[in-house]
Amino acid sequence: MLQNRSLITLLFNLIVITGCSKEIPANPACRIKPSLNELAPAPAVCLVSKDNKLLVLQYEDSDDWYIPQGKAQKSQSAQCTAHQAVWKNTGLNVEVAELLVIASDNTHYFTCHLTDELSQQIERLSVPEWANIKVKNIEYVDPFELTKNNFTAAIELPKIREAFIEMEKTETSKPEN
Structure with a gap:
């Protein structure tokens, strides 16, 4: 009886401690459209x-808009860098698809899809507690209604x-499914 009570107490404490933690969830597996090959590392x-609106972010120290972007990582493809940038900044687990354009600084721009019903239905995104601590706002904006002054200087708006x-x-x- 005492042994069962100790076991129950231990399990309860374990659930409470781990269930209420604000730890960052593990990175999801990189999701690339199955018909595509992985590319070499690149930003x-x-x-x-x-x-018809584009996912953008704002950081705490600026009112400029940013697009989820990652620096080149020696150990991962350009697609996985893009996937990880979206995950760490927004909590969205997208599928990386076609390479659209390569900017003058070698940044690879990919189409990324929201593949689950819930993500597609969200109107206003909130920043997950565990996401990049500098992100203050996530929104969808029309990239043709904004000017270069709305974006960080590093973004090539014409390329976007x-x-x-x-x-x-x-x-x-x-084709429709």
Whole structure:
């Protein structure tokens, strides 16, 4: 009886301690469209579109918009760098698809898809407690209604618009399931 009570107490404490922690969840596996080959390491961006708007972020120290972007990692493909940037900043587990454009600084811009129903239905995204601590805001914006002054200086807005147009073309040309 005492042994059972000790075991129950131990299990309860373990559940309470681990269930209430604010630990960062493990990174999900990199998700790349199955028909595509992984590319060499490179800085990478995920362009996530919903209702003809682009997923963007704001950091605490700025009112500029940023797109989830990752620096090149020797141990992972450009696609996995893009996937990880979205995950760490927004908590969204996207599928990385086609390479749209490569910017002058070798940043690879990919189409990234929200593949689950819940992600597709979210109207306003909140920053997960465990996400990049500098992120203060996540939104979908029309990249043609904003100017270069709305984005961080590092972003090549014409390249983003070009990639966004290309992404929208591929989205509308997909056969219906």
